[in-house]
Amino acid sequence: MNYFDYYKKTSKDSSLTTTEKCGRYLNQSVDELNIFDDIYSKLPALTRENSLIIDIGCGCSDPVKKLIENSYTYKNNLVLVDSIEMLSLLPEAENITKVGVQFxxxxxxETYQNKADAIIVYSVFHCVYLENDFITFVDSLVTLLAHGGTLLLADLPNATKKKRFLSSEQGKAFHKEWSxxxxxxxxxxxxFEAGSLDDSLVIMLMMRYRQMGYETYLVPQGEQLPFSNTREDILIRKW
Known part of the structure; x- marks a missing residue:
C-alpha cells in the first residue's frame, strides 16, 4: 500500500471529515483537539519569533490548523509538507510555505539542510516503516535540524507498549469497553511479528542518533490523546 497516494485520495473525499481524511476515526475528533497542545509542550521553538518550523505529512485537520494559528501569534516561518491535494485544504499566508512532495x-x-528549529512528524513514521527506507527517512530529517533544533518523531505505534498495556488490569478494562x-x-x-514497530526499533533509533552526536529522549503522550495507551514519541535534539 502506498500511503502517500492513499491520503491523496482521502483528501479529495468530500464524504470524510478532516479527522478521517488524516487517518483517524470519526469518534476521535474530540481527542484530536488535544494533539497540538501535546506537540506545543515538547517544542519550545514554537514560541520563539522567526523560528523555522517544518511539519512533514501535516495533513489538514485540527493539529496543523492550530499550528498555523500559532505561527501567526509567534511569527514563525512555517513549512508544510504533504501532497498538493492535502495542502490545498489549508489556508495561504505570507509566513507559510507549502511544499507538495513526498519526503x-x-x-x-538540500534547501532546508541545517535550517529547522523544530520538525514535526506526527503519526507518519509507521507508514514509512511499512513501505520505505525508514532509516534514510529519519537520517534525512535530522540533517534538516539547525543547531539547537528538535525533531519530534511522534505517535509511534509501539506493539510492545500495546502488549504491556493490554496485559494490565487497566488495559483489559479498556479493551472490554472498546470492543x-x-x-x-x-x-x-x-x-515473531513481521512488520510490527516495537521496543527494539524505538530503542535502536534512539541509540543510532545518540551515537551520531544528537540527544534523544523517549517521551509519553498525554492521556487525552487518541492513541496514548499504545503510542509514544521520540525527541531528537541537535546541539
Missing amino acids: PDKSFV GNEETPEISWNQ
Missing part, C-alpha cells in the same frame, strides 16, 4: 525529497532536503464484549485480549510475548 525525503532530495531538493527539499463491547467481555473477552480478555490474548497477548503473545516473544513471538
